[in-house]
Amino acid sequence: MKSELVKRITTSFLLLTLLSFMYFYTYIFIISLVIVSLIAWIEFNNLITKIFKNKNQKNIIIRFIFKSTSLLYLSLLVFGTISIVSTSSDMQHIFFYSLLVSIMSDIGGLIVGKTFKGRKLSKISPNKTISGSLGSIIFSLFLVPIFISSFTNYNLFLFCLMTIIISLTSQMGDLLISFFKRKAKVKNTSNLLPGHGGVLDRIDGAIFAIPIGLLVFKLF
Numbered sequence: 414m415k416s417e418l419v420k421r422i423t424t425s426f427l428l429l430t431l432l433s434f435m436y437f438y439t440y441i442f443i444i445s446l447v448i449v450s451l452i453a454w455i456e457f458n459n460l461i462t463k464i465f466k467n468k469n470q471k472n473i474i475i476r477f478i479f480k481s482t483s484l485l486y487l488s489l490l491v492f493g494t495i496s497i498v499s500t501s502s503d504m505q506h507i508f509f510y511s512l513l514v515s516i517m518s519d520i521g522g523l524i525v526g527k528t529f530k531g532r533k534l535s536k537i538s539p540n541k542t543i544s545g546s547l548g549s550i551i552f553s554l555f556l557v558p559i560f561i562s563s564f565t566n567y568n569l570f571l572f573c574l575m576t577i578i579i580s581l582t583s584q585m586g587d588l589l590i591s592f593f594k595r596k597a598k599v600k601n602t603s604n605l606l607p608g609h610g611g612v613l614d615r616i617d618g619a620i621f622a623i624p625i626g627l628l629v630f631k632l633f
Contacts, residue, residue: 419608420607420608421607421608421609422608423607423608424606424607424608424609425608425609428606428615431445432509432512436505436509439499442495442498443495443499446491446494446495447491449612449616450487450488450490450491450620452605452611452612452613453487453602453611453612453613453616453620454483454484454487456602456603456605456611456612456613457479457483457590457593457602457613458480458483459597459602459603460593460594460596460597460599460602461476461479461480461483461593461597462476463597463598463599464593464596464597465479487620490620490623490624493624494508494623494624494627497627504627506563506564507626507627507630508623508626508627510556510560510563510564510626511579511619511622511623511625511626511627512619512622512623513556513560514553514556514576514579514580514583514622514626515579515580515583515616515618515619515622515623516619517549517552517553517555517556517580518549518550518552518553518580518583518584518618518622519549519583519587519618520552521545521548521549521550521551521552521553522541522545522546522548522549522552522584522587523545524548524552525544525545525547525548525549525551525552526540526541526542526544526545526546526548527545528544529542529544529545529548530542530544531543531544532544534546534588535588537588537591537592537595538587538588538591538592538595541587541588541591546584549580549583549584550577550580550581553576553577553579553580554573554576554577556576557569557572557573557576564630567630567633571633575626575629575630575633578625578629579622579625579626579629580622582618582621582622582625582626583618583619583621583622584618585618585621586617586618586619586620586621586622587617587618589617589621590602590613590614590617591617601614602614
């Protein structure tokens with residue numbers, strides 16, 4: 414248990430370091446985004462292959478639909494994000510803020526969920542609880558007083574509302590990938606990140622939270 418915690422902390426430190434370099438260096442941002450998305454797509458494909466492992470015609474068609482749709486989505490997400498973020502420093506701030514909300518939602522859900530437990534949130538993922546979901550929202554709101562000065566166009570209420578929307582989207586993304594993992598009968602999408610599992614395990618919420626974040630900040 415202790416060794417797993419050490420692995421988790423070490424990997425988290427390395428990921429945060431990478432995130433810092435992505436913020437300050439555009440070329441690292443672009444390269445990292447492409448590589449991370451490609452690995453996540455490969456991990457998702459492995460899940461789909463395990464779920465629809467029978468080689469009958471129906472499963473072959475379903476696998477093709479899932480794989481092609483996920484590739485299209487991630488491609489649009491990556492290249493759309495690069496084109497939007499690279500043209501505006503404001504959009505860059507929104508991107509990283511949305512990512513941080515997703516990260517804090519994961520942390521809040523884990524800490525509060527394991528501490529208070531209680532009623533299950535969904536049958537999709539039995540480890541997720543209502544208390545954990547509320548913890549995700551609360552922890553994401555911890556970012557508001559830190560970053561609101563960087564978003565002067567939004568009042569406190571609106572900024573909190575957008576943060577909650579991003580957090581809820583991140584949680585739904587997490588649940589969606591948990592559904593696929595449950596169907597594939599695996600705990601993690603891979604063992605690439607020591608103490609964390611796969612890349613998709615870490616960005617499952619972010620790949621949905623980021624586009625929603627860019628959208629809501631643009632709309633409001």
